[in-house]
Amino acid sequence: MRSDNHFTALLAAVLISSLCFIAFAQPTFADSPPVPQKKIDALTSIDYKNFTQKNIKEMQEMLVDISNSIQKNESTMESLDEQIEKLQANQTELQSTLEKDRGEMADLLLALQRLRRMPPEALIAKPDAPLKTAQSAMLLENTLPSLYKKAETLKINLEKNAELTASLKSKREQASITAKALQKQHSTLSALVQKRKNIYRSTQKGLAIKEQRNRKIAAHARTLKDLVKNLEENNKPHADSVKQTASAAKPAAIPGAGSARLPISGVIKTRYNEPDHFGAPSQGIDIEGRGGALVVAPMGGVIRFSGHFKNYGNMVIIEHEDGYHSLVAGLEKIDTVVGQNIIAGEPLGLLHYEGSRSDKPVLYYELRYNGKAVNPAKKFSDLG
Structure with missing residues (x-):
């Protein structure tokens, strides 16, 4: 008992x-x-x-x-x-x-x-x-x-x-x-x-005209390659016309790239040359992040495009020195202006918002050299 x-x-x-x-x-x-x-x-x-x-x-x-x-x-x-x-x-x-x-x-x-x-x-x-x-x-x-x-x-x-x-x-x-x-x-x-x-x-004089011209270029471009190429071609005569204008200031040189960093803090879901969601080799990387996460410039440069482009959504294209371009797509909000000089780490905007924990937003980043997509590991050592 x-x-x-x-x-x-x-x-x-x-x-x-x-x-x-x-x-x-x-x-x-x-x-x-x-x-x-x-x-x-x-x-x-x-x-x-x-x-x-x-x-x-x-x-x-x-x-x-x-x-x-x-x-x-x-x-x-x-x-x-x-x-x-x-x-x-x-x-x-x-x-x-x-x-x-x-x-x-x-x-x-x-x-x-x-x-x-x-x-x-x-x-x-x-x-x-x-x-x-x-x-x-x-x-x-x-x-x-x-x-x-x-x-x-x-x-x-x-x-x-x-x-x-x-x-x-x-x-x-x-x-x-x-x-x-x-x-x-x-x-x-x-x-x-x-x-x-x-x-x-x-x-900046003529900014509205420049932005309108870029929107037309984006509307007629079939691919990202076309868009980057047409933006480059459009920028050359514009630079020449600025030089010919006595009252206009000389265009500033492209800022140095600085210390390269990924646009957002997150998890890389698709690497360069891995199959993308269509099954084709990816020309860039997909980075999974938080909804509304801050997106920054991966390297210093000049904003050449800022707006919506086809199924990429809101996108920013940055021209860097030595023939490089960064393409950052998937933004909810863009906080940059075409022609603006930026340094590495400056804010570009915010990532689009997630619907749920199981469906987190993805930022797409692509690095191009002389118009062709290249492995971002070329600039980002932590991707090697």
Whole structure:
């Protein structure tokens, strides 16, 4: 009977504790952007008419710094999302096991309690009762070791569930902090990007005509190769006409490529020359990213095209030095202007948004040399 009492107490304690689950924590708040706010405010307050080349360079460096921080936070968010998803799946599976074990233990506990509470008078009143009682007692005695083991397993699983709940709480807090930081950084970035666009638009004559001409070129181009070729051909006479205009400034040289980096932080799903979704060898790479992720310039150069092109969606084409071009497609929003000089890491726009976790958005990146698609590993060593 002492053994029964001990088992009953253990089982009851486990069953009661199994009903207690730790609640998830509420979100917390975020960090400040990597660039001092006073410096940002000072730069954005300057009238575009008074902007100097030094101011533009400072703004570009700020944009790159903030973009780097945003992409790091996006990588952190992606990792946290995956960890949370995995923890939730593990906890759901464990709680299902706990529910099943709890039901089995409750039935056994009830059987034990009934056996202990059976009065002696009941055994006298029913001639066959003593035999059945003895048989039940022997059966329970034989199964007690395995029941103790089950109770111990249930206890261990409850501890695991508590650990999972604590881990989920921690990861959700981290995700909340990171999300707040991203929101603040995107707000700062948007203000700087808008300032950059306004400065460029205010200092470039004939920009609307140039953009309209590019749209016509895109409408008549059958392939990306045609588009790049026609843009190059169109740019040459335009440059000549600018030189012939005495009042116009000499066109700036193409900025240096700088340190090459992939346009977004994400997972490469299709590499160069691997079969694409049509089964043909891919001329570029597909990078899976977060919906609304920041897209940056892979290398420094000049924006030659900014707009929609066939099934590629919104796309940016950047001319680099030495005959290279970058094609970045799959953007939801474009934050660049045709003819604009950019440095490596400057924001181009945002990746289109995902519909679900199982259908994540993809950015397409293609590197061309003298008009022909080449392996991006030629410029990006981490792809080799």
